[in-house]
Amino acid sequence: MLLVYTLLLPIFAQPSWALIEGIYCGLENCYDVLGVSRDATPREIQKAYRKLARTYHPDSNPGDKDAHSKFIQLATAYETLKDEDARNEYNSMLDNPDQIYRHYYRYYRRRAPNVDVRIVLFVTISVISAIQYYASWYRYNEAISYLVTVGKYRNKAIEIAQERGLFDGGGKSGGKGKSKGGGGSREVKEEIKSFKEAVIRDIVAENMDIQGGYSKPSMYNILWVQLFVWPYNQLLNLKWLTLYFVNHTILKKPLGREQKLYKIRKNLKLSESQFNYLEPHQINEYLDMKLWEKDNFEEYKKEKEEEQKLAMANNAKLKKYRRWMKNHGAGRMTFED
Structure with missing residues (x-):
């Protein structure tokens, strides 16, 4: 019999490490604070709270700090157990003491001010x-x-x-010259x-x-205005793309200036705002180079890559770094440089 009791005690007894300091009733079990069982009904919880609250109310115990602390603890326990959702979360904490961060999150989320999104x-x-x-x-x-x-x-x-x-x-x-004062x-x-x-x-x-x-x-560029006009702008873009597809993909009509700039912007992988920030002479240069055509753009891209490689080859800092890598190799750390 003693062996059976020893085996069943951990199951029915509430381990102290299931309680978390700083949330709910702290290291005290809220059910024990009110003197009720875990299966107590809401009416039984309310009845127990009212009875104890009358006993430990500050008005009945003027100047008694222990009674005041006990009354606050009773109020906390009652607030935890009277609400069904809060009670379920508290029971979950008792049953799953290892999920500490989850319990903290639930507790403070419930007590956070409910602000309209x-x-x-x-x-x-x-x-x-x-x-x-x-x-x-x-x-x-x-x-x-x-x-x-x-x-x-x-x-x-x-x-x-x-x-x-x-x-x-x-x-x-x-x-009109000097005033009456000296200076x-x-x-x-x-x-x-x-x-x-x-x-x-x-x-x-x-x-x-x-x-x-x-x-x-411009007021047009601020976020509020952009949000209001966004649906209208999307409709305009959809209309423009539809006409572009019909006229120049299906009907094979020649491109106009606007359509050429659109293809150039897509080839350069620039957003509309980035492209609009380019200088007029730069845009005209792209038009003169006919960068809306794929072959011309590929040639332009190769030239730019070669210019970038040449610039990097002539960069003094990169030359110094290459000399260091050649002499010392990767994986060595010195203080010579």
Whole structure:
């Protein structure tokens, strides 16, 4: 009889290592905290909790820290066992103590705030769009600030400003000499200088067509607008591809400029935005080379590969590396270089 009891005890007894500190009732069994069995009904659990809560309630035990701690533990146990899903997860922890990370995940997932995914997406897209728009304006202003310092652009802007008579105002003071204060003339000069710089900057921004990542920002390029117009753009692309297939694959009509650029872009493996960032003279050069034709593109590709190999062969750092590999070989580490 003693042998049978010894064999069955591990099965029916709850091992202490099944309890995890920091979740649910910690190292205490929630059922034992409420004094109920694991098969207790929800009504029995509620009845046991109310009875013990009246006994250990802080109002009934003013200043008793042990009673306060016991009351919190009772509330935790009741919150765990009164909900069917939470109770099932707790029972799963008791039955599968080795799945520690899974139990932590379930516990904290249940207690995480229930946030509407739509709100999260809306806020995320809005933040990305705002950052995107601000960053594009920042890059554009940096590009204009640089172009203002380039001699040929600055001189041309000054020439245009003089032709339009934009320097005649001379700022808010109108260039009317000194003010009453002792340092007035310096302030007037600084004001006139700032006014002229602003005019030059405006003319440069007006006449410079900056391409690529430093181009003038547009609301059309931000994420929110792109998401709204994406279905329409896809319909336009589908229509264009359908017409392209019918006219130039089935009917064998000659390619127009737009169709030639499309084939060139596909041969170069560039996205539409990347291709649009190319300089106009570069695009015209591709057209002159007839890169939409497969043979011409293959020849162009080989020439570029040869140029790249030649450039690498003449690179000083690569020459040094090849000499080192020749003298020392792979697999040796020295501090000579």
